[in-house]
Amino acid sequence: MPTSAISRRDLFRGAASKPKPVNRxxxxEQEALSRCTSCSDCVSACPEGILSLDDKHLPKVDxxxxxxxxxxxxxxxxxxxVFGETEGPPWKVRLNVTNKCLLQSGITCQVCTDYCDANALRFDLSQRPVGALVIDNDNCTGCGMCVGACPVSAISVTPIASEETV
Incomplete structure (x- = not known):
């Protein structure tokens, strides 16, 4: 029996079967979360203030x-x-851009590329009328700087292992 009611609309959209991926x-790593004691030391230590505890009292990134x-x-x-070696890649994520992107409406905007130090976002100016955003997920570090910078919230960073349910 579900712990929270789901609307019929969400049921037909498939929201009941697809939990929203959580950025840790x-x-x-997913397996290491079982060692988390919800002390929130990592949350307090984050100078950017992007860490918080989710409804299961596990650290998440916003x-x-x-x-x-x-x-x-x-x-x-x-x-x-809970944390692995900080020398390796920080996480396996994918950058996603929705059709809310201003370029989709013919409005020139390049705020996301201005914030992308890894050059994972670039413009293809051959696309009309104002260009198209090209994502290079191989170069993307998943830092999320572009997410908060986007004026219409069209960008998201999602874990590649999105089968995560904790």
């Missing part, structure tokens, strides 16, 4: 205001071994 802090600088302070603050 960098260097945290890119709505800014992104991750991969400073490692969250990992250093954790005494439970």
């Amino acid at each position: 802090p960098p260097w945290v 890119f709505s205001s800014t992104g991750c600088t991969f400073c490692g302070d969250c990992a250093a603050a954790c005494s439970e071994g």
